[in-house]
Amino acid sequence: MKALILGEPGEIHLDEVAEPVPADGEVLIAVDAAGVCGTDRHIVAGDLGVPPGTVPGHEIAGTILETTHGVEGWHPGDRVAAFGQVTCGVCPACTSGRSNRCRRPQIVGMARQGGFAERIALPTSSLISLPDEVPDGIGAIASDAIATPFHALTTVGRLEVGETVVIIGAGGLGVHAVQLARLCGAARVVAVDPSEAARDAAMVAGADETFDPGSTDEPARDLRRLARGATLALECVGRSETVEMGMSILSPGGRLVVVGVGHTQPKLPPLGMFIGAELSVHGSFGSTPSEISTVLGLISSGRLDVSRSVQREVPLARAAEIFSQPFGPARTVVIPEERAS
Ligand SMILES: [Zn+2]
Numbered sequence: 001m002k003a004l005i006l007g008e009p010g011e012i013h014l015d016e017v018a019e020p021v022p023a024d025g026e027v028l029i030a031v032d033a034a035g036v037c038g039t040d041r042h043i044v045a046g047d048l049g050v051p052p053g054t055v056p057g058h059e060i061a062g063t064i065l066e067t068t069h070g071v072e073g074w075h076p077g078d079r080v081a082a083f084g085q086v087t088c089g090v091c092p093a094c095t096s097g098r099s100n101r102c103r104r105p106q107i108v109g110m111a112r113q114g115g116f117a118e119r120i121a122l123p124t125s126s127l128i129s130l131p132d133e134v135p136d137g138i139g140a141i142a143s144d145a146i147a148t149p150f151h152a153l154t155t156v157g158r159l160e161v162g163e164t165v166v167i168i169g170a171g172g173l174g175v176h177a178v179q180l181a182r183l184c185g186a187a188r189v190v191a192v193d194p195s196e197a198a199r200d201a202a203m204v205a206g207a208d209e210t211f212d213p214g215s216t217d218e219p220a221r222d223l224r225r226l227a228r229g230a231t232l233a234l235e236c237v238g239r240s241e242t243v244e245m246g247m248s249i250l251s252p253g254g255r256l257v258v259v260g261v262g263h264t265q266p267k268l269p270p271l272g273m274f275i276g277a278e279l280s281v282h283g284s285f286g287s288t289p290s291e292i293s294t295v296l297g298l299i300s301s302g303r304l305d306v307s308r309s310v311q312r313e314v315p316l317a318r319a320a321e322i323f324s325q326p327f328g329p330a331r332t333v334v335i336p337e338e339r340a341s
């Protein structure tokens with residue numbers, strides 16, 4: 001079959017690869033859409049040490065083609081979204097419903113072959129039923145671009161009705177965080193991004209106000225004024241200065257949830273203030289299959305409108321070109337050749 005495979009760092013190309021063979025308990029899936037995430041860009045650049053020959057792509061929607069021995073409840077023709085990891089199922093995280101923290105995960109598109117391909121084999125533990133009302137492209141990005149901020153705001157951030165919420169970084173995750181914060185009852189949502197296009201997208205998504213950190217010499221001070229009373233901040237960038245900005249704008253009792261991944265080491269505020277104001281900072285990683293299912297339910301009922309979230313569809317044969325082009329706040333999805341118009 002055809003797939004995009006990694007070459008040396010910075011290089012990805014279309015090639016013929018071996019047909020995936022599902023093991024017992026797995027299904028063979030025809031990929032209907034695979035989202036292109038910022039992480040894929042890092043993988044292609046060689047930042048994450050993923051070996052040449054790997055097929056990236058961890059945001060997948062597809063249709064089951066074949067089942068194997070041990071598969072129950074799934075049938076050929078079923079539409080599915082995929083959880084971006086194959087988890088062990090037996091570690092304390094998996095058995096307590098927190099499989100996003102599995103101790104022995106295989107990340108799809110990194111440690112095993114991913115979705116920038118015609119077909120993929122996955123175990124049933126990684127499948128989420130895709131409602132008929134949810135298009136393939138949205139089903140693909142829901143597992144990461146939508147469910148990741150949902151997990152961060154609700155399970156980790158424990159967003160309460162009436163809070164003022166600040167979203168730092170209004171890209172693919174942040175723009176959905178704006179929508180989800182509103183949906184979960186935030187009284188006010190402030191989105192922060194240096195990009196005008198991202199700020200505009202955040203306003204369309206329902207932000208009450210946006211802030212350009214490049215517009216002032218003292219961004220933390222000015223953001224603190226604008227977002228007065230904020231008790232929840234979501235950092236989607238992964239840099240020291242944005243993590244420190246997120247901490248510094250919180251009112252007493254505030255929580256900072258960090259989703260952005262990076263290699264820097266941000267500083268805590270002075271301990272007197274950190275302790276006295278009962279501030280907290282949390283890391284948040286991915287989401288669980290049950291959260292993906294919740295998000296898909298919100299989309300299929302019409303409560304969460306993500307119809308603007310997929311900017312374009314690119315057929316597999318031309319998908320390698322995506323990685324030399326700039327990323328916008330809306331997602332690109334890779335689709336099969338035969339569906340390309
Ligand atoms: Zn992703």
Ligand SMILES: [Zn+2]
Binds near residue numbers: 087101103
């Ligand atoms: Zn596990």
